Amino acid sequence: MALISFDLGLKCDANRSFIDQDAPPPPHTDAPPTDWTPYNDRAAFETVEFVFTRNQMSAKQIDTLLDLWVATLIKHNDAPPFANHKDMYATIDATPLGDTPWKSFTMCYNGVRPEQDIPPWMDGKYDVWYRDPLQMVRSMLANSELDGGIEFSPYRDYTTENKRYWKNFMSADWAWNQADVIAQNEENHGSTFVPLIIGSDKTVISVATGQTEYHPLYLSIGNIHNSIRRCSTRARARPEHNDDIKYRNFRRQLFQHSLAKIFESVKPFMETFDVTRFPDGHFQQPVYGLGPYIADYPEQLILSGVVQNWCPQCLANRKDLDGDQPCLHRHEAHTELLVEQLTHKQAWDEYGIIANVVPFTNDFPRADIHELLSPDILHQIIKGTFKDHLVDWVGDYLQVTHGARHVAEIMDDIDRRIAAVAPFTGLRRFPDRHGFRQWTGDDSKALMKIYLAAIKGHVPQDVVRTFSAFLEFCYIVRCEALTEDDLVQLQDALNRFHKYWEVFKATGVVSTFSLPCQHSLRFNALGQMLLTNQCLDKLAAACADFEARGMLHGSCLSNALGELRRRARLHVYKPQNQSVEVDAGEIVDGLIEESHDGLAATPHILELDLPRLPLLMQEFIHDQHYLEDTNPPEFDLETAQVFLGKVAVFNSAAASFHAPSDLSGTGGMHRKHIQATPSWRGGEPRRDCIFVNMGANFDSPMGGLAVAWVLCFFSFNYQTLYYPCAIVHWYAYVLEGRDPDTGMYVVTPTTTGDGVPDISIIHIDCIFRAAHLIPVYGPDFIPKISPHDSYDMFNLYYINRYADHHAFEIV
Structure with a gap:
């Protein structure tokens, strides 16, 4: 591979002065390798990590375990590391690392109110919980576990045949162009571009909540290699009354204002640089930017202020979304011009624009929501196209062709074929039927792997080839790295998909393919859930710190036995490993x-x-x-x-x-x-x-x-x-x-x-x-x-x- 990159990502000290790029990093911490603060020792830390993170014990179970532990130690006049679950939780809260606390703010309606019969939502208060994105990003960048798995500047890869090669996010043109703009300010020379990758997905939780609607918000950074990308941070709101047009407009504005408020702390460092520690231990000068926003179709409409059944990224007419005629991309400046020149009704009818919604990105540098929107592969392609369209269309085709009685026999045979598939590591089985009452993303992904062979023989050749082209597209687009040749194959799969799915129109299953991507889509335990997540983050940060100081090598038992051997030179019997049958990769x-x-x-x-x-x-x-x-x-x-x-x-x-x-x-x-x-x-x-x-x-x-x-x-x-x-x-x-x-x-x-x-x-x-x-x-x-x-x-x-x-x- 050949590589071309910007001269960015230079090392500096905590005072913003560039240093010798070959100099060793400053010490990660002044703490000695025997300091387990706030835990008494390694056994105490690993006990917490096991019961809270890996086993997720309830408070009652933790107390039971500690009581049993006490019973074994009484005769030795000793005690376990924690008195009860409250003592354990207090120790976790005292962990100094990973301490990005949850914050909240409340928003409410402040517009015109009717003189009587005021709807409840106008008097309602809407809670937004979040963690400061700036602090979260700084924590990610300082995580020593990411050393060697992070890019400091945009770059372009080429194969030996001089063809582009895309692997990680920073190899994309968007990151390269953003760095070009940032570099126009000479004060930013030597800085590190850090794009924030955002995602959200509306979730309706019905159990004991009365259909409470949440909007979890996820955050990562584009510098991290694909193989180690992690997500964190959440926000939440509680809209309802969806039948009220005024409320729907308020909900859109509420969402936009919430996002603007959440990312307020990052905004000052989107034009000039911040200073923070990076995974290699050195300080650098990151300039942040709002990067791709990953969302399913309904979420994209809320974010972009675009009308249902229109495309939030281009100006294709809603009645011909699948047309082969080229169309212009939406752009923030163009949208604002249309809002100024047209009535709200004209903007809605002719361009699919909701004129009274202003995307939150309009207030941030180098951010255009129409450019940043990125499809949610799980919901829009896998659950949307596969589950909501193709699988349903197979059932509709069989119904049109064979009638209700014979359809039931064929569907039963398809189910038997699916159930007969041999087991395989990591492959979910369907011993009964695939007609789930409610499909999950895992259901769709699992069925995709085996559905094609099950329908062949019961449907026309073109239906089989439609599924084959669709699967090929899904798997190519999910590859860790793509070359120009891969993009050609991707386009070929898409072309074949559009060619063969005409069979559904020819057989009368559907009349048009102008369909936008679709998405189907706990009592008030939000505060408790957020505190639990905060504890998990503290434990993960403590684990990374102890690992960086070489304190977690080997097992806790082997280290304890080693200490005994050093003290008493005891002979220790090492039991043989036991085999374990595992069905997951x-x-x-x-x-x-x-x-x-x-x-x-x-x-x-x-x-x-x-x-x-x-x-x-x-x-x-x-x-x-x-x-x-x-x-x-x-x-x-x-x-x-x-x-x-x-x-x-x-x-x-x-x-x-x-x-x-x-x-x-x-x-x-x-x-x-x-x-x-x-x-x-x-x-x-x-x-x-x-x-x-x-x-x-x-x-x-x-x-x-x-x-x-x-x-x-x-x-x-x-x-x-x-x-x-x-x-x-x-x-x-x-x-x-x-x-x-x-x-x-x-x-x-x-x-x-x-x-x-x-x-x-x-x-x-x-x-x-x-x-x-x-x-x-x-x-x-x-x-x-x-x-x-x-x-x-x-x-x-x-x-x-x-x-x-x-x-x-x-x-």
Whole structure:
């Protein structure tokens, strides 16, 4: 990659003077590595972190735990670190770090009132709770855990073919252009541009609240790398009376004024620089800016002051939003000119502008709400297009084509197909039906991964291709990094989507596609929730501080035992690790590592029910013996070495690989468990499929990756060598390329010449990662099938490229 960047982000001291850029940073803290303030010791801190953060115990449960702890210590005339939950909470509150307190202000209506029958909302008071964004951003920038994962200036990346390469936010043109404007003020030379990424999503909470409406507000900064971005800060208001037009206008203004008030502290440092510590320990001079505002469609309308069914970013007519004619982008100056020249009704009818709403961004430098609005991928694309449109349209198509009775039979078969899908790490199962009463974002994301194969055979080819193009668009846009070629593919997927979804119009399911993105969308416990969040932030900040001072290396127990050994030289028995079956992918923190696999600990010895095992062992030993030979001899059963020892059988293996587009650690590493167990969670067997790295010379559509079904993990010792292995049943590719309808490769289980399943032993180092296969169901109805039998019941399978984003990138 080639890189071009601005000469910004220079280091300075606390007095705003630039320093030698190679100078070491000042000390992070004067506290010694034995200072656990306000906690008595490490055990006290980790107790709080465990019960409050990880286990989220109630106050009553904390008291019960401490009482039991006291009972064990009375005979030693000792006591636990906390007397009760109140003592624990008071200690958390005393934590000096992460102390950005919640603030609140109250707003009310001050406009014209009717002489009688005054609506309740005009007398109401509306609470807004928030944390000072300036203090929050300073805390983020000072977080030492972000060192190495933050950009100090905008930049542009290019591939070796001289094509643009976008990865993190600061590689985008918007950040580059903003820095250009900031640099026009010579006093800002050497400063660091810090864009604030904002998001909000209206949430209606009905349980014990009477449909109270909240607007959580989220904040991050654009400098942080994608893999470690975190969100924080919240605001809240309580509107109701939605049928009143005057109230709706007041609610819009209330929202705008609240945002302006919340970001008031940041405004002075949007034209001149602030001074604060950065993750590397040095001080820098950040200039802040309002960056992208991520919101779903209804929220975008409130923010931009645009009428329902109009686009908040362009001037396309609301009756032809899907038209192919170019249209102008909305712009703050243009909107203000229209408001000045037109009546309110003309602005509303002809341009979709609500003239009496002024976006809060109008009062901030370099901020135009129409430019800053960014779509909420979850709500507008996944829940909006997939759930609210495409899935519903499939049901409507079946209704139009087959009638109510046959539709029920088809929908039942689709549900059986979905339920029959084999389990996979991180993949949600749908054992009953997918017709949820209320869909969550997780429901939509999970169903997207397996829905395509379930409908093929019951709907026309163009419907399948519509879903395929839509899924491809969703997965490309979610990739951690994009090149110019990726953008071409993204546009191609979008073009194919618009081409094939015409089938829904041709069959009478819909009459027009001029549809804006849609979004479906606790007693008064807000104060308690905010205090809980504040405590969690204090604990996280304390954890980061203790980690930076080297005080959290190893476990609390190992450190305590080490201290005992140092004092009394005691011999300590170290128990063996215990194996744990995990069905969720794991985040692996740390630097980028080479992909690797490992067997789960604590094996058990048993005989394998596989008659050909001795022969397979001989073939494997032969292959391993001549692994480095360029011209190895052929296997000869008469002279082959015989293995007479025992084997240790394992229930799972873990594959670690670099997958930054999925939820992963700070280095982009992810771990998935591959199961091969006779009883999964006390029930039926589970045996997963895998991708096997066969080398560059292996002729396959996926460039060196083969697909196999793991029957067993085991290990054995032969002579002086240790071999961790897997017994696998091989699959072969059916097509030279992807299936043109679904966009997925198709494989079939292979057999030898005499019809015996093609099974062999491989070294686990050959395993790249887990694979997920979905049956090619065809047009026929299927009986109810257990997902554990899925890999036994069919002859053809799709390689599910939508199982996760890493699978999409490699398949």
